[in-house]
Amino acid sequence: MTEPRKVLHVSESNEWSGGAAQLLALARGLKDNGWKIWIACRPGSGLAQNAAKQGFETFAVALREDYDLLSAWRLARFVKERGIKIIHAHHNRSHAVCLLAKLILKFKGKAPVLIVTRRVSFSPGRNPFSRWKYQSRLINRIVAVASAVKQVLVDSGVDAAKITVIRSGVDVERFAPRLPDLKLRKELGMPNGKAVIGKIANASPWKGQTVLIEAAAKLIAKGRPVHFLFVGRDTDGAWLKAEAARLHIEGRVVFAGFRAD
Structure with missing residues (x-):
């Protein structure tokens, strides 16, 4: 029997938001196609609560700041212990912490694929750490939710070949036209x-x-x-x-x- 593909989705989102909803929509789609899914998020967050309601296994992690080394170390250990091959960071802070986690795993010879999603259309910071966050060779792919978001990243120095535009999806059955309520x-x-x-x-x-x-x-x-x-x-x-x-x-x-x- 073939072992299922394993992915860890990561987000520091506290409140329930569109980005968190898109994360869960992607997780459901992958799960329905036979993937093994984990979701790393802040304990008690809107994402944690909704993920649990939908039957996903969550991993509680603080994700306090971009350079949260403790969270990065805990993520790295979690990924290594479960043989996870893909990490998908869905928000800005999780992006930075997942970069640090992959760096730790790289030193141990276990570097997974790292995917980062960018949902906002304003420019990243221009300080050295922000440039490293978006231009690091540790990132395998950046997903931009719109062409305009991709262009902002390219204008900030990110290699266009590393960015793929994938627009946010909508459940067309749930949001199908209907008579006024x-x-x-x-x-x-x-x-x-x-x-x-x-x-x-x-x-x-x-x-x-x-x-x-x-x-x-x-x-x-x-x-x-x-x-x-x-x-x-x-x-x-x-x-x-x-x-x-x-x-x-x-x-x-x-x-x-x-x-x-």
């Missing part, structure tokens, strides 16, 4: 029969919620019968509500915050 509309305060433009993302200045709020104000000023819905962690916070109030559109915008449905 009138009960949900009522719960969210969205009127029936009106178009709704929504943005689903945890609140962050670089994720563009304020851009959509400004666009909403322009559409409303033109008399368009449309409402706007923001869903994601902290979208119900004061700063976004203040932006809507500044543009006098608070009656046409719903800030729903984090939802698990």
